[in-house]
Amino acid sequence: MTPGQNTRVLLASRPEGAPTVANFRIEYGPIPQPADGQLLLRTVYLSLDPYMRSRMSAAKSYAAAMNEGDVMVGATVCRVEASRHPDYQAGEWVLAYTGWQSHALSDGVGLHKLSGMARPSLALGVLGMTGFTAYMGLLEIGQPRAGETVVVAAATGAVGSVVGQIAKLKGCRVVGIAGGAEKCRYAVEELGFDVCLDHRSPDLAAELAAACPQGIDVYFENVGGVVFDAVLPLLNTGARVPLCGLIAQYNATGLPAGPDRSPLLMRTLLTRRIRMQGFIIFDDYASHYPEFLKTMGEWVANGTVRYREDIVSGLENAPQAFIGLLQGHNFGKLIIQVGADE
Amino acid sequence: MTPGQNTRVLLASRPEGAPTVANFRIEYGPIPQPADGQLLLRTVYLSLDPYMRSRMSAAKSYAAAMNEGDVMVGATVCRVEASRHPDYQAGEWVLAYTGWQSHALSDGVGLHKLSGMARPSLALGVLGMTGFTAYMGLLEIGQPRAGETVVVAAATGAVGSVVGQIAKLKGCRVVGIAGGAEKCRYAVEELGFDVCLDHRSPDLAAELAAACPQGIDVYFENVGGVVFDAVLPLLNTGARVPLCGLIAQYNATGLPAGPDRSPLLMRTLLTRRIRMQGFIIFDDYASHYPEFLKTMGEWVANGTVRYREDIVSGLENAPQAFIGLLQGHNFGKLIIQVGADE
The missing domain is CATH 3.40.50.720 (NAD(P)-binding Rossmann-like Domain)
Structure with a gap:
């Protein structure tokens, strides 16, 4: 990653069989600036999950396939870097779906504030x-x-x-x-x-x-x-x-x-x-999320349910980590630390 | 069938692939006499159903397989021919599971009286x-x-x-x-x-x-x-x-x-x-049977739900009718008329 630049991982080509690093392309560009009503998100954590493999193929799966040249999709935990949106302030933590990139603009749709969560990365795993x-x-x-x-x-x-x-x-x-x-x-x-x-x-x-x-x-x-x-x-x-x-x-x-x-x-x-x-x-159970979060939040807080995170540092390492995930090389919830927490 | 004799259709041998008439054997014997606490059932209608094919094989399926030499299993509508059981009287209609035979003894377990049913054969089909x-x-x-x-x-x-x-x-x-x-x-x-x-x-x-x-x-x-x-x-x-x-x-x-x-x-x-x-x-829904019978009974009585019975006369014709059932030759609920209604 280059400070002051936006780093993005794109789908370069669809895999035949197991993905290779050649199926991904890393691009650098300027960090976008929010217009009125927008906010700029800085990615701190990116979740890597097996479902992403299906999205890389042309065949219809859970959701629409990605196109070649698209930023790889994925859930992220971000901090608000700058806000021109009335509901958000710089420094807030949010759960987003901004994919494999270090920065992204948002109009606030689909974001969830994580103000109450002691460890924000859990929003991608045991509490997500x-x-x-x-x-x-x-x-x-x-x-x-x-x-x-x-x-x-x-x-x-x-x-x-x-x-x-x-x-x-x-x-x-x-x-x-x-x-x-x-x-x-x-x-x-x-x-x-x-x-x-x-x-x-x-x-x-x-x-x-x-x-x-x-x-x-x-x-x-x-x-x-x-x-x-x-x-x-x-x-x-x-x-x-x-x-x-x-x-x-x-x-x-x-x-x-x-x-x-x-x-x-x-x-x-x-x-x-x-x-x-x-x-x-x-798709099936969104309405149950608050009930889940309350119950699981208690279980995690009091140690009834334990979790393990497998955190890999650096967005450039995401393709190799994802390839390993499909081979079972991870040990716990695989997360990319894209940027600093602070 | 021979009047005054019990006619029974046995599993002679397990089918390899589609059953043939050689897999069945018809036997005649004396009509059994009820002991104290028993009743003698005379079969009027026998239900033929595809699940019986699985029961003819040695492999475990819905229920235990039959053995060679057993009477073929099946649901029946019978009349009480003679009773030494306090709860049953000669002439009553019952739903039973006495199989491919013209007469059977029962101690009453598993029988259901059909006193309220205008057409007793429906207890094997649309109301069964x-x-x-x-x-x-x-x-x-x-x-x-x-x-x-x-x-x-x-x-x-x-x-x-x-x-x-x-x-x-x-x-x-x-x-x-x-x-x-x-x-x-x-x-x-x-x-x-x-x-x-x-x-x-x-x-x-x-x-x-x-x-x-x-x-x-x-x-x-x-x-x-x-x-x-x-x-x-x-x-x-x-x-x-x-x-x-x-x-x-x-x-x-x-x-x-x-x-x-x-x-x-x-x-x-x-x-x-x-x-x-x-x-x-x-196995899954027995407790719902009264609710079903009330609803479906009304639908059948008022013509909302229509039914068709394909009735073949004579227990000796059951093997051929069953072979045809597996090939789709029946048209409606396949039933063998084993004996006279009266």
């Missing part, structure tokens, strides 16, 4: 989209009951870590799946999961069956691929599968080889009376 | 399992709203015909899919569907897209296979898919050739926030 996703997906679709078995993929990720902790609060047996011994240890010792399995194990299916002697009542799906293959035979009658993400698929360039297992999937859903439901958090 | 399945699956999982588009497979079948009529009552656009011109004409002219398409058309996908210009909000799944393939690309964001049956799969001996489309299915559910949910009517 990822925590809210975990909370609503588990409680509204998963409907966990005490004594049931809940399996959580990507167990130490920004969403999975919160899912597992809430499931423990609800009295469930919680089995996590994560990548590597260190993450598994963290899930059990720090987050309180009952068990955590390494998805790289060649015996994952057998290990998961052993870890779930009563079968699986709720599977919180963030991953797809081999993890789902191990889960499917263990789903109990009446199980619920909140479908939140499929990170194992995002870089796929085509469908896997046959046979076609979609009839097997549908037959399993039918004969075991399973509910599988996709959701997009703010 | 299939009507209840349509009612709860559509209203509880499908949640149709006025102006939405509802697509119903097996549109003139025992379940589909009721789904479509209730969806019309809720103000929906209703598109049926059925086998052949006569069934399609019936669905539109007699049942009031807006459109009905022939699933044998080589252009089904294009015809369905044209019939659903606003996409599909509710797809009531009874079929699977090529019908589901045509539906999937048209499902709207927020669509609901009650998963009631997969008759196109029931005779399959293996999975279809690749590619494996299960990731495509899950990705579609995720990005369009779709709810797909299997259900088994009496």
Whole structure:
């Protein structure tokens, strides 16, 4: 970054399969000046999340795809650098959606003030989209009951870590799946999961069956691929599968080889009376955000729910960090520190 | 059938693929006599339903599989022929689950008296399992709203015909899919569907897209296979898919050739926030049966909901009729008239 300049990361070209740094382009330019009614935002934190991979492709996904040459999209925590807007003053913290850039103009639409939040970066994680996703997906679709078995993929990720902790609060047996011994240890010792399995194990299916002697009542799906293959035979009658993400698929360039297992999937859903439901958090549940924020805010403040942030410094490092996120290299909520807090 | 004898249809051998008459064996024997506390039931009507195919296989499905040599399972409407049970008198009509046989003993457990029903065979169809399945699956999982588009497979079948009529009552656009011109004409002219398409058309996908210009909000799944393939690309964001049956799969001996489309299915559910949910009517919703019976009883009595029965005479004809049911040869609720009404 160059002081006094606006740094922006653009989508240079659509990835074929896994993204590479060549799919991004960094540009520098003058910092824009707010007109009357506008404010200038300076990005302090940028959230990196798997959904961004879908937005890089031309195919319609959650939302409209980006075009080549667009600034990469993303949620940010910003400070108001200068304001010609009556509702904002310089120095205020706001949650915004200004993307991968160091500065942006805003007319105030879509901003949320973060005046009450002790640690503003949490608005991108446990108190923001990822925590809210975990909370609503588990409680509204998963409907966990005490004594049931809940399996959580990507167990130490920004969403999975919160899912597992809430499931423990609800009295469930919680089995996590994560990548590597260190993450598994963290899930059990720090987050309180009952068990955590390494998805790289060649015996994952057998290990998961052993870890779930009563079968699986709720599977919180963030991953797809081999993890789902191990889960499917263990789903109990009446199980619920909140479908939140499929990170194992995002870089796929085509469908896997046959046979076609979609009839097997549908037959399993039918004969075991399973509910599988996709959701997009703010599209489906925006009205629940205040309730979430109150409950989760208390849980975080009193240490009931723990979080971990994986903060990478410098906007220029965002492409490589994002590529690593899709490979599971992060450990906790991945955030780019774009600028100084003060 | 031999007067004075008990006629029974047994599972002789498990089918490989489509059942044949060789998978069934008809046996004759003495009519059993009730002991104290028992009653003798004489079967008047036997319901034939697609789920029975799953019960003929060794694989666990909705319920425990039958064993070779067992009497084929099934719901029946019977008359009490003789009673040594304090709660029943000879001549009463009951709904039972005595299977493919002309006579059976009962201790009263699981019987339901049909004293108030003008036409007792309706307890096997529009006022019984299939009507209840349509009612709860559509209203509880499908949640149709006025102006939405509802697509119903097996549109003139025992379940589909009721789904479509209730969806019309809720103000929906209703598109049926059925086998052949006569069934399609019936669905539109007699049942009031807006459109009905022939699933044998080589252009089904294009015809369905044209019939659903606003996409599909509710797809009531009874079929699977090529019908589901045509539906999937048209499902709207927020669509609901009650998963009631997969008759196109029931005779399959293996999975279809690749590619494996299960990731495509899950990705579609995720990005369009779709709810797909299997259900088994009496397991999931038994407590709603009185509410259903009151509402549907009124709709049937005043002609709001129409029904069609396809009644085949003679228990010995049940195997061939059942084989035809799996091929869509029936037209309306398939029932075997096992004995005289009087």
